Amino acid sequence: MHAGPRPVLHRLDLELDPATAPLTALIGPNGSGKSTLLRLLDGLVLPDAGRVTVDGLDPERQLKQLRRHVGFVFTDPDAQLVMPTAVEDVALSLRRSDLPRRRHDERARELLAEAGLGELADRSVREASSGQRQLLALTSVLATGPRVLLCDEPTTLLDLRTARRVGAVLRDPPAPVGQVLVATHDLDLAARADRVLWIQGGRVHADGAPGDVIAAYRAQA
Numbered sequence: 001m002h003a004g005p006r007p008v009l010h011r012l013d014l015e016l017d018p019a020t021a022p023l024t025a026l027i028g029p030n031g032s033g034k035s036t037l038l039r040l041l042d043g044l045v046l047p048d049a050g051r052v053t054v055d056g057l058d059p060e061r062q063l064k065q066l067r068r069h070v071g072f073v074f075t076d077p078d079a080q081l082v083m084p085t086a087v088e089d090v091a092l093s094l095r096r097s098d099l100p101r102r103r104h105d106e107r108a109r110e111l112l113a114e115a116g117l118g119e120l121a122d123r124s125v126r127e128a129s130s131g132q133r134q135l136l137a138l139t140s141v142l143a144t145g146p147r148v149l150l151c152d153e154p155t156t157l158l159d160l161r162t163a164r165r166v167g168a169v170l171r172d173p174p175a176p177v178g179q180v181l182v183a184t185h186d187l188d189l190a191a192r193a194d195r196v197l198w199i200q201g202g203r204v205h206a207d208g209a210p211g212d213v214i215a216a217y218r219a220q221a
């Protein structure tokens with residue numbers, strides 16, 4: 001894939017199988033291509049050459065179906081929180097679920113409470129702290145009921161306890177999520193994955209069990 005004249009990702013030949021790795025982490029230095037790889041899987045960028053499919057869906061030809069299938073949590077929560085209050089934002093996401101409309105408000109409040117954001121429900125999203133907004137963005141995306149969840153640095157703004165809680169959610173996500181891919185500099189989070197890809201210079205530099213890949217990554221830092 002190219003962004004401008006320079007290729008960002010090269011010679012990627014990857015199969016990410018949820019049966020063997022329901023949680024995969026992408027680690028690697030700044031600018032190595034982790035976010036670009038996630039964005040390829042949501043059709044936010046398209047490959048110049050080669051092919052991407054997500055559960056058989058082609059981002060180029062089936063973008064609408066793909067967007068219903070995949071949830072993307074951006075690093076910057078303000079890029080995706082659109083409603084004035086937290087409860088309205090989660091309720092908006094629930095419009096994409098099968099739940100009847102009359103139950104959206106109640107269910108949104110339940111989801112916020114489960115995420116530890118209950119007190120924020122009726123407050124302005126702008127009044128929430130940046131970490132609370134990051135957690136809210138994840139809660140809202142999960143409320144859409146994606147099969148595949150892509151998270152770009154979901155713990156950057158979080159305190160240790162909340163980061164661990166997010167790690168637990170990504171490790172054991174609510175149905176119907178069956179596969180999670182996370183790009184992260186948080187090596188504690190990466191250590192919880194089944195598989196870790198170390199991306200460097202737009203290539204997969206190492207691919208394997210977290211213990212091995214993270215130890216090698218730490219050793220060269």
Ligand SMILES: Nc1ncnc2c1ncn2[C@@H]1O[C@H](COP(=O)(O)OP(=O)(O)OP(=O)(O)O)[C@@H](O)[C@H]1O
Binds near residue numbers: 008036183
């Ligand atoms: N829209 C774009 N236009 C031009 N270059 C881009 C674009 N998006 C990404 N790039 C370039 O692609 C490279 C990889 O960026 P990417 O955001 O995928 O890296 P990353 O590994 O996620 O980095 P970080 O850890 O800093 O978030 C960088 O050199 C970046 O400048």
